[in-house]
Amino acid sequence: MTLLERVLHHFFPRAGKALAVIHTLFIKRALWESMRTGIPLDGHGQPAPWITFPALDYLSRLDFSQAHVLEYGGGQSSLWWAARAKTVTTVEGRKEWAERIRRNAPGNLSLIGPVEGLDYVESPLKGGLMFEVIVIDGFLRLECARAALPFLVEHGLLILDNSDWNAPACRWLREQGMMQIDFHGFGPVNDYTWCTSVFTRRQSAVPHRGDPWTEAVYGNLVQPA
Template identity: 40%
Template sequence: MKSIWELIPRPIISVAGLINVFLRKHRHSQRAGGMPIGADGKHIPWLTYPAIEFLDGLDFTGKSIFEFGGGGSTLFWARRARDVTTVELDPSWAEHLQRIAPPNVSVLHETNGHSYAETPKTLARNFDVIVVDGAERYRSTQAALHQ
C-alpha cells in the first residue's frame, strides 16, 4: 500500500510546504495601521522575507539608525536599535508615526524634497546605519553615501 506522500506529485508537496512556511512565519499580508505585520503581530518593513530574516540575525543593539521614510520599518528598527531617526515628507504620516513611536524614535518632517535628502547632514551626529526607503531615493542614497 502506498502512502499518501507517494500519491501526491512532488511539486504540489513543495508548494504546500512553502505556503505553510509563509502562513506560519510571515503573514506579511496582514496590516495594522497601513503597515505590514509579521506572524508575531509586530511591525515589519516592506522588505523581502529573506532580507528580514537576514536583518533579524544581526545585532543592532547600541546602534543609531537613520531612515528615509518611516512606517513599519521604523517600529521594526526601534525594537532592535538604540535609537531611530526617520524623516518623512507626508505631514499626516509623520504625525501618525510620532503618535505611535516608542521613546527611542525621533520623527522629523521635511516638506522640501531637496532638504529631505540632505536631512542627515543637517543633524549634528553620525549614524551607524542609514536606510533608504522613502521619497527622493536617488538623492537620499547619494547623501547617505557621503554621510
C-alpha cells in the same frame, strides 16, 4: 505539519510540497495578513519593515543595540528599528505616515516630517551625527544616497530598498567603492518579488555586474527609475 498537509504529502507529494510553500509564505511569514491589511507584519503580528524577506532575515541576525539609524521613509520599519537600535531618526514626506509614526513612536525614535524637497534630504544631517545604519526607502533616493553617505561610519551599512527600480542610485554607490549585496524575493504586502540591497565599504574582489532583475526569470515587478 497539519493533517491535510500530511495526507497530501503521503498521497500527492507534489501537491503537499506546494501547500507547504503556501503555508510558509502566507501564514508563517504573514504575507496574507499583510496583503489583507496593507500593513507589514511578521508571523507574530509585530511591525516588520517593508523590505524583502531575505533582507529582513539577514538584518534580523545582526546586533544593532549600539547603532544609530537614519531612515529615509518611515512606517512599520521605524518601529522595527526602534525596537533594536540605540536611536532612530526617521524622515517622512507623507503627512499620514508621519502622523501614524508620531502616535506610536517610542522614546528613542525621532521623527522629522512631513518634509519635502531639499529639507527631506538634508534635515537629518544638519546635526552632524554619524550613523551605523542608513536606510533609503522613500523619496529622492539617489539624492539621499549622495547626501547621507558621508555620514555613514566606516563599518556601517547602507540599505537601499527597491534597488531593482533604482539603478542610478546603485551605480553611484558602487562608484564610491561600496559593495552591493542583493537580497531578492518576496516580502510583506506585495504580490511580486523585488530587491533590497545592502551596501558596505568592505571591498570585494568580485565586482557587481549591475545586471537588471527581469520579470520573466525572477517574477518581480520591474519599473524604470
